[in-house]
Amino acid sequence: MNPATPNRLCLITGANSGIGLVTARELARQGMALVMVCRNAAKGEQARQDVLAASRTKKVDLLLGDLADFASVRRLAGEVRNRYGHLDVLINNAGLMVDQRTTTAQGIETTFATNHLGPFLLTNLLLDLLRKGRAPRIVNVSSEAHRFARFHPDDLVAPKKYSSMVAYGNSKLANILFSNELARRLAPDGITSNSLHPGAVKTNFGAGNGGILALGFSLFKPFFITPEQGAETSIHLAASPEEKGRTGLYYVKRKPKNPSGDARSDYFARELWTLSSRVTEVES
Numbered sequence: 001m002n003p004a005t006p007n008r009l010c011l012i013t014g015a016n017s018g019i020g021l022v023t024a025r026e027l028a029r030q031g032m033a034l035v036m037v038c039r040n041a042a043k044g045e046q047a048r049q050d051v052l053a054a055s056r057t058k059k060v061d062l063l064l065g066d067l068a069d070f071a072s073v074r075r076l077a078g079e080v081r082n083r084y085g086h087l088d089v090l091i092n093n094a095g096l097m098v099d100q101r102t103t104t105a106q107g108i109e110t111t112f113a114t115n116h117l118g119p120f121l122l123t124n125l126l127l128d129l130l131r132k133g134r135a136p137r138i139v140n141v142s143s144e145a146h147r148f149a150r151f152h153p154d155d156l157v158a159p160k161k162y163s164s165m166v167a168y169g170n171s172k173l174a175n176i177l178f179s180n181e182l183a184r185r186l187a188p189d190g191i192t193s194n195s196l197h198p199g200a201v202k203t204n205f206g207a208g209n210g211g212i213l214a215l216g217f218s219l220f221k222p223f224f225i226t227p228e229q230g231a232e233t234s235i236h237l238a239a240s241p242e243e244k245g246r247t248g249l250y251y252v253k254r255k256p257k258n259p260s261g262d263a264r265s266d267y268f269a270r271e272l273w274t275l276s277s278r279v280t281e282v283e284s
């Protein structure tokens, strides 16, 4: 058993599929208690049974929440707070890419809402539980696609032109900027925050899209790594004793790597925080 994992409680989003499912299964196998967050009850329960079978502690909970809907995120955070008095690890893993422009119940472009604003809101609503955790860690699953971003804070919520790749890249840049700003803000509390690129991974990612995106994913899939390989960096950041105290870094293949210049900008990180707290109505 990994000495860093027993009696630790980890919440992971997007836990029913791909990288999230493998991460949950492996952390449970190592001895962590798991809270799996999924948006679909049937898929979530099937995944919970899978993780339970591997779990050492048999402490595997399933909570439902849609990250694209702020009301749902608030309900989810309330449920977590009702059930648990602390949290040791938070993994913001859920994410998607959307072929055509769509908007959420709150009128926000879906990729930005799901991949950044929902996790921003959830994380902020769980900070007091993390402050009560032991050596707490936040892990944010980003992507090398952040290098395709064109970061204009006033063009994220309702972009004038829609490109799925730019919207996805912007959301993944936001994951790194958010992770870095969390690291700065939470350093006095001893909470670490890091981001990562999992690799190009054979999962359900992009499968819900029609047209060119789905075709692109299916053409390249034979060259992608397995979900087991894709989950390695998330598992490492969540559980490895080596990473204790390291914060504000971006990882690829379990090693720190320089993200883009925009991703290293403190100015962009602060601008994004201001925008996100205004849109999600989080006090900060």
Ligand SMILES: NC(=O)c1ccc[n+]([C@@H]2O[C@H](COP(=O)([O-])OP(=O)(O)OC[C@H]3O[C@@H](n4cnc5c(N)ncnc54)[C@H](OP(=O)(O)O)[C@@H]3O)[C@@H](O)[C@H]2O)c1
Pocket (backbone or CB within 6 Å): 013, 014, 015, 016, 017, 018, 019, 020, 038, 039, 040, 043, 065, 066, 067, 068, 069, 093, 094, 095, 096, 114, 141, 142, 143, 144, 197, 198, 199, 200, 201, 202, 203, 204, 205, 206
């Ligand atoms: N696969 C890659 O090559 C790759 C590369 C770089 C980064 N990533 C990142 O890795 C993370 C995991 O992706 P994956 O490859 O494992 O893809 P996946 O198999 O499609 O898993 C994505 C997960 O996110 C969940 N999700 C999507 N929208 C959600 C919402 N509105 N509310 C709650 N959950 C939601 C999905 O739930 P449903 O099953 O209900 O849809 C699913 O559980 C993502 O953040 C992605 O950006 C992936």
